[in-house]
Amino acid sequence: MSSKAPSANNLNQARQTVQQLRLEARIERIKISQASADIVKYCNQHQKSDPLIMGIPASENPFKEKKPCTVL
Amino acid sequence: QLRRCKPLHWPSLPAQRKYMRSPLIPEMATQEVQLNETLAHLKTESETLKTKLEEERAKLHDVELHQVAEKVEALGQFVMKTRRTLKGHGNKVLCMDWCKDKRRIVSSSQDGKVIVWDAFTTNKEHAVTMPCTWVMACAYAPSGCAVACGGLDNKCSVYPLSLDKNENLAAKKKSVAMHTNYLSACSFTNSDMQILTSSGDGTCALWDVESGQLLQSFHGHAADVLCLDLAPSETGNTFVSGGCDKKANVWDMRSGQCIQSFETHESDINSVRYYPSGDAFASGSDDATCRLYDLRADREVAIYSKESIIFGVSSVDFSLSGRLLFGGYNDYTINVWDVLKGTRVSILFGHENRVSTLRVSPDGTAFCTGSWDHTLRIWA
Numbered sequence: 001m002s003s004k005a006p007s008a009n010n011l012n013q014a015r016q017t018v019q020q021l022r023l024e025a026r027i028e029r030i031k032i033s034q035a036s037a038d039i040v041k042y043c044n045q046h047q048k049s050d051p052l053i054m055g056i057p058a059s060e061n062p063f064k065e066k067k068p069c070t071v072l
Numbered sequence: 073q074l075r076r077c078k079p080l081h082w083p084s085l086p087a088q089r090k091y092m093r094s095p096l097i098p099e100m101a102t103q104e105v106q107l108n109e110t111l112a113h114l115k116t117e118s119e120t121l122k123t124k125l126e127e128e129r130a131k132l133h134d135v136e137l138h139q140v141a142e143k144v145e146a147l148g149q150f151v152m153k154t155r156r157t158l159k160g161h162g163n164k165v166l167c168m169d170w171c172k173d174k175r176r177i178v179s180s181s182q183d184g185k186v187i188v189w190d191a192f193t194t195n196k197e198h199a200v201t202m203p204c205t206w207v208m209a210c211a212y213a214p215s216g217c218a219v220a221c222g223g224l225d226n227k228c229s230v231y232p233l234s235l236d237k238n239e240n241l242a243a244k245k246k247s248v249a250m251h252t253n254y255l256s257a258c259s260f261t262n263s264d265m266q267i268l269t270s271s272g273d274g275t276c277a278l279w280d281v282e283s284g285q286l287l288q289s290f291h292g293h294a295a296d297v298l299c300l301d302l303a304p305s306e307t308g309n310t311f312v313s314g315g316c317d318k319k320a321n322v323w324d325m326r327s328g329q330c331i332q333s334f335e336t337h338e339s340d341i342n343s344v345r346y347y348p349s350g351d352a353f354a355s356g357s358d359d360a361t362c363r364l365y366d367l368r369a370d371r372e373v374a375i376y377s378k379e380s381i382i383f384g385v386s387s388v389d390f391s392l393s394g395r396l397l398f399g400g401y402n403d404y405t406i407n408v409w410d411v412l413k414g415t416r417v418s419i420l421f422g423h424e425n426r427v428s429t430l431r432v433s434p435d436g437t438a439f440c441t442g443s444w445d446h447t448l449r450i451w452a
Contacts, residue, residue, distance in 0.1 A: 014114035029370045032136070039352060050436055
């Protein structure tokens with residue numbers, strides 16, 4: 001049977017939840033338009049040096065060599 | 073087959089306090105009424121705050137990410153193929169991690185083995201047999217001189233890697249973390265000295281490797297925590313975790329406080345990964361979607377899904393610039409997403425069973441996947 005009387009445990013848990021929510025409600029937020037603009041800007045700045053997007057010539061990518069090198 | 077433990081009822085309801093029910097003791101009855109009122113009051117406040125949180129977030133929802141990205145040039149065709157296949161595990165590969173040297177990899181398996189590979193040559197450099205099966209987590213130390221791993225043993229252990237290949241690594245094993253349920257993920261922080269862990273016991277924890285001391289614990293998930301990722305070092309001492317409670321939580325490592333929480337997934341979150349700038353993170357879930365959450369806007373800003381994709385995502389990671397998001401899926405494929413435009417740019421085939429783990433190499437030249445088909449593949 002479940003207890004109908006609230007225990008200190010339930011109360012503590014509820015207090016913690018409220019405290020956590022108060023904390024989260026208080027944080028400063030920015031608009032998605034600004035947040036998105038920053039994400040786009042970061043991608044644009046770094047895309048040219050992203051090997052999986054730009055591709056690297058086979059000669060420079062150790063994984064793209066035709067024969068895996070063997071260590072003698 | 074291992075099924076993740078379904079949500080814990082945590083903490084558990086205590087046994088009835090018989091004396092509280094008796095109306096014959098008036099003071100006790102009054103106390104009970106007071107406690108009831110307080111609890112009801114707290115629950116009301118809790119609901120009010122949740123509504124307020126949603127309203128605040130909604131106010132800032134002035135546009136979608138893909139709309140802002142309309143003018144961005146579309147990506148070209150991708151040719152990504154399996155360049156190496158690492159064979160040697162006797163059962164499902166569950167986890168892998170890259171060494172900072174961009175060529176070594178550590179992987180762990182259901183068969184209890186942890187293997188260190190040279191991904192260029194596919195040679196096995198070290199192998200350790202753990203005392204348990206289902207080694208669900210493994211990580212390479214920043215120095216490259218040690219690996220950490222754990223799983224059904226509820227622990228995270230560190231093995232220093234010896235230059236002498238004949239040396240028995242198990243002899244030097246150091247037990248660092250102790251949880252009360254399985255270890256789901258682990259990661260060294262900026263140095264070999266500290267490890268962050270997540271567990272089926274619903275908590276994350278930060279440990280000192282040398283002493284095994286618990287430095288900080290993180291409570292807040294209502295069920296198993298399945299994954300974690302540390303923020304890029306420039307952005308400060310935070311990390312994100314995801315769990316069976318469908319929540320992704322961002323934590324302050326020093327205080328143990330949960331600073332932000334996101335609950336938009338419809339099922340377990342199996343993987344979380346920070347965007348390279350540290351201002352956002354991606355998640356992958358059993359609900360078959362990947363999502364992007366912006367930390368400064370405090371909300372989900374993109375969802376990567378298709379009607380045809382119905383199997384869960386086990387693992388996600390970004391390319392170096394953050395433009396691509398790779399997702400390993402339970403339908404054996406890898407889907408590659410354009411993070412800005414929200415579209416899928418490629419689908420990769422090759423594994424013969426679930427993709428369970430996926431990481432991009434430290435210099436972004438390749439990514440590695442591990443699968444229930446017992447193999448790991450390097451793609452580039």
